[in-house]
Amino acid sequence: MSLSLEQLRRCSVAVDLGAARTRVYLKGTGLIVDEPSVCAVNLRTGGLIAVGTPAENMAGRTPGHIAVVRPISGGAVVDITMAQRMLRQFVGEKVRRAWRRKPLLRAAACTPFDAHPLAQTAAVETLTGLGARRVELVDTLVAAAVGCGLPVEQPEATMIVVCGATTTQVAVLSLGALVAAESVPVGGDAIDRAVVQHLRTRHEVMLAGHSVRPLHLVLSGPDAASGAEVHGRDVVTGRARSVRVDADGVRNATHVPMTAVIDTIGSVLRRCPPDLVADLGDRGIMLAGGSARLPGLDSMIGQATGMPVHVAERPDICAVEGLGAMLEGKVRPLPVGPPAA
Structure with a gap:
């Protein structure tokens, strides 16, 4: 775990792409996004009408030319393009400009421990499409355990x-x-x-x-x-x-x-x-x-x-909070050294 912790400390942003909600943690700032993983799309033009809570409120109430879709299912990205468009709307232009000023931006993302390699690739491509030069993948179980204080x-x-x-x-x-x-x-x-x-x-x-x-x-x-x-x-x-x-x-x-x-x-x-x-x-x-x-x-x-x-006290955000704690260096590996005399 010490090697992965060293790599995670170099990351600037942590993302938890959940089937129900998407959460983004910015290093040094904290949780900046906690929104439903939902998009409302105009099927005629392909335009994005709403994301997050406004899109979720449209579910079951839309006319035929508007579809409410979920680009993430079971912790895996099933629609990379839509997931990228959703994340762009979530983080906002100000944060995206700050990311672009960091040519070696690194990001971390939670993935299920048994995620298929294609699902892992989809998560990486989703974040690299937003400007990340490198993406570290962490088991959701490990991140959630850290976020719970275990x-x-x-x-x-x-x-x-x-x-x-x-x-x-x-x-x-x-x-x-x-x-x-x-x-x-x-x-x-x-x-x-x-x-x-x-x-x-x-x-x-x-x-x-x-x-x-x-x-x-x-x-x-x-x-x-x-x-x-x-x-x-x-x-x-x-x-x-x-x-x-x-x-x-x-x-x-x-x-x-x-x-x-x-x-x-x-x-x-x-x-x-x-x-x-x-x-x-x-x-x-x-x-x-x-x-x-x-x-x-x-x-x-x-x-x-x-x-x-x-x-857990806040069970819904444990995974992204644990990932953020790893980015901030709050998790320390076991000391490795010579045995005591």
């Missing part, structure tokens, strides 16, 4: 679960490297679909996809016992209708996708040496990622594993 560089086990929009990654780390890691194609979007299906089956109401996440937040708050009122379209009549949803029903609906995450955690633990698993008995599991705050996820994992489960 001592990943120490010779002891740390377990991190990054719950993204389309994928959940699980890993045990020690000495700055992955000891065992797996990913499962289940994330916040799959859980949202389970909630939408539950409302359609139980209450005969079609709920808009962008309304599911606020529903999660309400049902995980202090007033969860009283339930929440949601507005949707009646399946039979097609008219607008409101229903009251209870928290227990939503938790039961999300049981199946959450079980897949728990099975992946168990698989990773079975592949770890006993000494590292013993370390985790006291330290527990850290949840990060934008979907880490889903109601019932931490308690369900704790009951299944028998280990304490912690949710």
